[in-house]
Amino acid sequence: MSKYTKEDIYRIVEEEDVAFIRLQFCDIFxxxxxxxxxxxxxxxxxxxxCMFDGVFVEGFSRSEESDMYLHxxxxSFDIYPWRPQSGKVxxxxxxxxxxxxxxxxxDSRNVLRNVVxxxxxxxxxxxxxxxxEFFLFDYDDDGQPTTKTHEKASYFDVAPADQGENVRRDIILNLEEMDxxxxxxxxxxxxxxxxxxxxEAxxxxSADMVMTFRMAVKTIAKKHGLYATFMPKPVEGISGSGMHINILAEDNGGKNIFVNDADQELSDTAKHFIAGVLSHVxxxxxxxxxxxxSYKRLVPGYDAPVNVTWSSASANRGALIRIPAKRGGNTKIxxxxPDAICNPYLALALILAAGMEGIEKKMTPPPELSDQKGEADTLPxxxxxxxxxxxxxxxxKEVLGEPIYSKFLEAKKAEWKDFRTCVTQWEIGRYLNIF
Incomplete structure (x- = not known):
């Protein structure tokens, strides 16, 4: 059942003094x-x-498909609470x-819609x-973002060690106004x-919420004089930022299909889903x-998965897929x-579609991490x-469709080529005085 009708939107815009409406979408990245x-x-x-020219959107369309319409x-109508409250946006x-x-x-959103x-x-x-996850860094004297911070806080620390506490509070209060x-x-x-x-939603x-979240975090952090980044590994020698994705699955009656009623253990459906994801991860x-x-984060020793493994033991955080401790209706995978910079529509579409294939084909996952013998397969x-x-x-390619698949591949091949031709400071420091 829909939340809003056209009449609802007209009424809210008038009552709330909304002056501008942003019709939002995203490119394939x-x-x-x-x-x-x-x-x-x-x-x-x-x-x-409302029409726009798709030619100028990164990886979006060919010139003969330039005229696009936004529906x-x-x-998804919401008012940005961090914008002026007179003439709202x-x-x-x-x-x-x-x-x-x-x-x-x-259209990335359309890909996820088809999977759902x-x-x-x-x-x-x-x-x-x-x-x-994200970092809050300082700006330099010219107003440019840096990777510098004056704080030394760690897991679950509080103020004054945690200097971002008020920023998080402000972000949360704004997001709660957006439901x-x-x-x-x-x-x-x-x-x-x-x-x-x-x-969970x-x-x-959820994909829409990730898009809104990233915008809110960056906007509100800047108001506090800090730069927010979701870059996976902005600083070497410390843990990077990811975006763990928890998935809950219910049947049409609202019953969690990832758990057995009798013993509260993982269901066969959950194991099939896990097998499907691991087969395509x-x-x-x-x-x-x-x-x-991204691949500077996915290295051993920094709380990020490297091997293609799974574990039903909630404490085993080395596994690529783990099962959190809650069971019953709260059982999740x-x-x-994933990184927090990924396209959430495409990432979710692929993960869910892979799990669904595992369910359809009744695939069997590999042995759990604790039971594996020999070396596990690794991520790229x-x-x-x-x-x-x-x-x-x-x-x-089947899930993404030809247009997105090819454009994404073309762009990433170009990015990898650019990186391979780049001489880094690590190479200069390692080799210049030797050779």
């Missing part, structure tokens, strides 16, 4: 984009008549359509709660590193961990390798290896 309209143009937007999702997430009225195949629709056809309703259900927040393991978790809404890594820097070690794994798994 998860970078937010929008068309801003005045409230006087709202009727045109709600009638799906607002009415239920609101936003709606949009699905992208072509000029002939068809869903645009390069297939899940519903299977009688499965997925709920997701992400755990995004986020915040479950917890805390200082993370590295200095200046933080985590804010929100409770439908997969599409290497091919998906280019999307879940999409930049050169946690995927631990570099962006270059991730590119090869991506190309080697036809499943990824």
């Amino acid at each position: 998860g970078v937010p984009k929008n068309i801003a309209i005045a409230a006087s143009q709202l009727e045109s937007a709600l009638n799906n008549e 607002p999702d009415l239920d 609101a936003r709606m997430f949009c699905n992208v359509y072509t000029s002939d009225g068809k869903p645009f195949l390069g 629709a297939k899940a519903k056809d299977m009688g499965i309703n997925f709920k997701v709660n992400p755990e995004p 986020f259900d915040i479950s917890s927040s805390h200082h993370e393991i590295a200095p200046a590193q933080h985590e804010i978790d929100f409770k 439908d997969a599409e809404r 290497k091919g998906m890594t280019l999307v879940t961990n999409p930049i050169v820097n 946690e995927i631990r390798n 070690l570099t962006l270059g290896e991730a590119i090869h794994a991506y190309k080697d798994d036809p499943f990824v």
Whole structure:
């Protein structure tokens, strides 16, 4: 059932003195984009008549497909609480359509929507709660972001050691005004590193929430004179930032299908889901961990998964997939390798589709981490290896569709080529005085 009707939107805009509405979407890399309209143009937007030129959106379209239309999702209407409260600014997430009225195949949100629709056809309703991590750094005297911080806090520290406490508080209060259900927040393991978790929601809404979260964190941190970054590994020698993704699955009656009623242990369905994800996780890594820097986080010793493993023991945090301690209706599967910079629509689409394939085919997962003998298979070690794994798994192309698959691959190959031609300071320091 829809949350809002067109009439509701008109009424709220008038009653709340909303002056501008942002019609938001994203490119294939998860970078937010929008068309801003005045409230006087709202009727045109709600009638799906707002057009933009897709040629100028990164990886988005060919020139012959340049005219795109934005179809607002009415239920995503929200007012930005951090913007001026006189002449307020609101936003709606949009699905992208072509000029002939068809869903645009390069629209990330549409990819996730298709996966969710297939899940519903299977009688499965997925709920997701992400755990995004980020750093708060200082600006330099020229107003440029740095990787410097004056604090030395670690896990769960409080003020005055935790100098980001008030920033997190401000972020949470703003997000709660946008109907986020915040479950917890805390200082993370590295200095200046933080985590804010929100409770599970439908997969599409969760992806929208990640997009909103990243914008809110960056905007509010800047008001406090700090620079927020979701970069996976901005500082060497300390833990990087990820975005663990917790997945809960229910049948049409609201029963958790990842747990057995009799003994509260993992169900066969949960194990099939795990098997499906693990069978495709290497091919998906280019999307879940999409930049050169992602692979500086995925190294041993820094609280990030490296091997393709799973564990039903909640304390085993070395596994790529682990099962948190709560059982019964709260039984979830946690995927631990994604970055917080990934395109959340594409990452969720691939993870859920892989798990669904595991359920459909009744796949069997490998032995648990504690039972494995010999060396486990590893995730790609570099962006270059991730590119090869991506190309080697036809499943990824099947889920993403040809336009997104090819554009993503083309861009990442170019990024890897640029990096391989770059001479780093590490190389200068290591080799110049020797050779």
